[in-house]
Amino acid sequence: MVRIRFKQGTLLIEGSVRVPNAVWDERSKSFRAPAMHYRDITNYLDNSGIDYEDNVLDLLPCPDLQAAYSASGKKLKLRDYQAEALVSWGENEKKGVLVLPTGSGKTLVGIRAIAGCNTPALVMVPTLDLLEQWKKQLEEAFSMEIGKLGGGEKKLLPITVSTYDSAYIHAGAIGNKFGLLVFDEVHHLPAAGYRSIAEFSAAPYRLGLTATYEREDGLHTELSRLVGGKVYEKKVSELAGGHLAPYRIEKVNVALTDEEREAYEEHYSVFLNYLKKTGIIMKSPQDFQKLVMKSGRNPQARKALLARNAARDLAFNSASKLEKLAEILREHREDRVFIFTEHNRLVHRISQKFLIPAITYRTPVKERNAVLDRFKNGTYRAVVTSRVLDEGIDVPEASVGIIMSGTGSKRAYVQRLGRILRKKEGKEAVLYEIIAAETSETGTARRRKEALPAAAAGKGSGKAKKSGGESPADL
Numbered sequence: 001m002v003r004i005r006f007k008q009g010t011l012l013i014e015g016s017v018r019v020p021n022a023v024w025d026e027r028s029k030s031f032r033a034p035a036m037h038y039r040d041i042t043n044y045l046d047n048s049g050i051d052y053e054d055n056v057l058d059l060l061p062c063p064d065l066q067a068a069y070s071a072s073g074k075k076l077k078l079r080d081y082q083a084e085a086l087v088s089w090g091e092n093e094k095k096g097v098l099v100l101p102t103g104s105g106k107t108l109v110g111i112r113a114i115a116g117c118n119t120p121a122l123v124m125v126p127t128l129d130l131l132e133q134w135k136k137q138l139e140e141a142f143s144m145e146i147g148k149l150g151g152g153e154k155k156l157l158p159i160t161v162s163t164y165d166s167a168y169i170h171a172g173a174i175g176n177k178f179g180l181l182v183f184d185e186v187h188h189l190p191a192a193g194y195r196s197i198a199e200f201s202a203a204p205y206r207l208g209l210t211a212t213y214e215r216e217d218g219l220h221t222e223l224s225r226l227v228g229g230k231v232y233e234k235k236v237s238e239l240a241g242g243h244l245a246p247y248r249i250e251k252v253n254v255a256l257t258d259e260e261r262e263a264y265e266e267h268y269s270v271f272l273n274y275l276k277k278t279g280i281i282m283k284s285p286q287d288f289q290k291l292v293m294k295s296g297r298n299p300q301a302r303k304a305l306l307a308r309n310a311a312r313d314l315a316f317n318s319a320s321k322l323e324k325l326a327e328i329l330r331e332h333r334e335d336r337v338f339i340f341t342e343h344n345r346l347v348h349r350i351s352q353k354f355l356i357p358a359i360t361y362r363t364p365v366k367e368r369n370a371v372l373d374r375f376k377n378g379t380y381r382a383v384v385t386s387r388v389l390d391e392g393i394d395v396p397e398a399s400v401g402i403i404m405s406g407t408g409s410k411r412a413y414v415q416r417l418g419r420i421l422r423k424k425e426g427k428e429a430v431l432y433e434i435i436a437a438e439t440s441e442t443g444t445a446r447r448r449k450e451a452l453p454a455a456a457a458g459k460g461s462g463k464a465k466k467s468g469g470e471s472p473a474d475l
């Protein structure tokens with residue numbers, strides 16, 4: 001008789017049979033496989049007609065979640081694309097990733113998947129803000145207490161919400177307690193540590209949710225192995241004006257001052273000359289990371305890197321950008337505005353100059369929540385932030401986004417656009433990109449905008465002047 005049991009994120013297969021994805025473990029005198037292969041192994045045994053004793057899943061006691069959802073009175077009708085997404089996921093054996101724009105109702109899709117699977121479910125999110133948002137909506141949807149793993153709490157219930165960090169810490173212990181894993185912002189999962197959450201779990205059902213499937217490092221290919229790959233996608237342009245607010249993108253070029261231009265060219269020439277001298281070609285973020293590593297042991301590489309950073313700082317922090325920001329804020333004095341920057345230095349400069357509340361990774365949670373609450377109710381009309389609000393902030397009233405500086409990340413670009421696309425009566429969203437003309441920033445802006453279809457990316461950008469000075473070294 002073949003026996004299968006769960007142990008610390010792995011499956012022990014006892015008996016004289018070799019199953020897929022398993023290797024012999026001399027210590028336990030049995031075959032061992034990552035827990036994520038549980039469904040494949042049992043399917044193999046069933047199809048092979050091999051009798052076996054299954055002691056893997058030890059699911060948390062769970063009420064009828066379908067009945068609880070129906071009885072709660074919070075059963076919302078799915079939009080056509082949400083229903084299509086769930087059908088596609090179901091046809092893929094309830095495994096895979098759904099790619100839906102920010103503001104399109106990914107949380108509702110996750111809730112309906114949980115009700116439909118009717119099995120204990122673990123929902124994973126990247127931030128404590130998202131943890132609280134999911135917990136609140138799940139409590140309303142099922143009229144029951146929701147478990148929490150993260151923020152100093154550990155309470156496992158039939159439906160539990162966890163941060164990725166906490167799920168990673170406890171992966172080996174809870175890997176057989178849930179039948180469904182829901183990964184919100186699933187593009188975080190392929191990170192070296194987080195992927196063990198999926199590997200150490202025997203959950204047969206897996207749902208990934210994201211607005212941005214691809215990663216710049218290419219690791220999104222791991223999602224096929226960990227979750228089931230992309231099974232459905234809707235782009236921003238397909239929903240804008242219908243289920244999302246209509247939007248336009250304004251590309252605004254500003255010139256460096258003569259003094260800034262002279263300093264920029266001096267610094268950037270040091271960087272470009274080093275690339276030319278060494279034959280280094282910058283085609284991807286990975287190429288840039290190699291240069292960063294090289295700078296740790298090569299003084300010339302370090303000098304070039306520091307010069308490149310100094311040039312970028314000049315472009316990011318140009319006085320002309322602040323003048324243009326003031327102009328845009330005057331134009332949108334009645335609107336709710338998100339201002340995005342790449343580094344905290346510019347966040348604080350804008351906050352002090354325009355008396356706008358700032359949120360960075362150093363902002364205490366209580367203060368951040370207070371700022372966002374006042375932003376939502378209109379006490380504050382603008383908030384300036386670095387990268388901490390790229391995900392999981394729901395402010396339907398926000399209609400204007402201003403990108404003061406940023407990387408070429410397509411994911412961050414889509415997330416920032418998504419912050420202003422939530423539907424509200426009479427709303428038209430506008431995203432401004434303030435770009436230092438004839439600097440490497442023009443290439444950065446071009447690369448990140450590739451995340452949108454050409455028609456959408458250029459929509460409303462007729463006021464922008466044609467940019468120049470693009471460089472492969474705009475990483």
